[in-house]
Structure formats: C-alpha cells, structure tokens
Amino acid sequence: GENVEQHPSTLSVQEGDSAVIKCTYSDSASNYFPWYKQELGKGPQLIIDIRSNVGEKKDQRIAVTLNKTAKHFSLHITETQPEDSAVYFCAASGGGYQKVTFGIGTKLQVIP
C-alpha cells in the first residue's frame, strides 16, 4: 500500500517568514495530493491540492509543488501569520477506489 512520510514534525517560524513542509510517497500510481490544515479542536480542512499532471499550484500565500520523478511534494506558505499556526497534513491517493493515505502531520507555530 501507499506510504507517506512527512517532515518536519514541528516547525517554528517568525511572523512574515516562509514555511516549507515536505512529503514523499511510495506508490507511483498515486495521482492526487491534497493538503489539510487542522486547528485545535477541529477537523482537518482542505487548503490546497495538486494532481499529478501539474507541477505547481498557487493560491494566494500558499503553494504546492510536485516532483513525480522523485515522488516528492511540498507545501510552501509565504508571509506567515499567527493564524497559520496549526497542524498540517499531506496526503496521497491513487484515484479510483484507493484510500487517501496521510502523513504524520507537521505542527507549525508562527511566532508574532
């Protein structure tokens, strides 16, 4: 089955700096890579996703990049703000009936 590794497990940045979270996946058939943000006491919320036919996708301050050859994908948050503090999960799935497999999560702390 699919295995998703995510690092770092914790990340502290100063407000205004950039944050990068990296993930690798094992199944070359995976073709969909979503990212979720989970705030304390809430369920994970989908913030951005990318499909395997695209190398990069941006949405305001967040962007995701995908390197299919290396099986790497990353989340980039620019101009971080205190409200970006949360746990972020990467995930991978293979399309069709394959389940979504999550990374272990990264706790991001943005220091004002």
Place this chain on the structure above:
Amino acid sequence: KAGVTQTPRYLIKTRGQQVTLSCSPISGHRSVSWYQQTPGQGLQFLFEYFSETQRNKGNFPGRFSGRQFSNSRSEMNVSTLELGDSALYLCASSVDGNTIYFGEGSWLTVV
C-alpha cells in the same frame, strides 16, 4: 451547503462497552470514510463506504465496523471498548473518494 455532520461530538464510555458514532455527509456525496486520530499515530484509515458497499478497509481489528445507509449517512461501531480506543474519530465525505471533506469529529474517551 452544509458540511459533514458528526454526532455525538463528545462521549465517555467504560471499558467493555460498545459505541456507535454517526455521520451525515455533504449533500450529494456518496463516499464516506472514517479515520481514527491519536496524538502518536496521526490519521489512521478505518474504512470507506460508497453506495452502501465497503470499498476499502484499514488495518483495524474486527471490533471496528461500519455501515452506510441508502441516504449515504454512515455509522461506525466499536465493540468491547479498550482504553486504547480513546481517540478523535473523523468522518469524511467525498464525491469520488479522493477529495475528502472532514467533519469536526467525535471525541471518544474510554475509562
């Protein structure tokens, strides 16, 4: 459009008891999946249902079961509760099983 609704939000059970959690998916979503979230293990996949059929199952013991009704609502059941079953149980719904949207979860404490 209403999101994924889970009930109850919080519950406390005693070891050996059983529990049933309920999930109402986003309108039009026929896929419902369940995840267990614990601090050390992250998001662990339990099972996924599509049109009342279980399509995928994770590596959990048979004490964990689920079902889906014709209106796409789903329930999961845990029998003979153990202390280690204390966790946040998350339901997610999807049109196609890939882009999934989570509910707020049900917090289960086993004492």
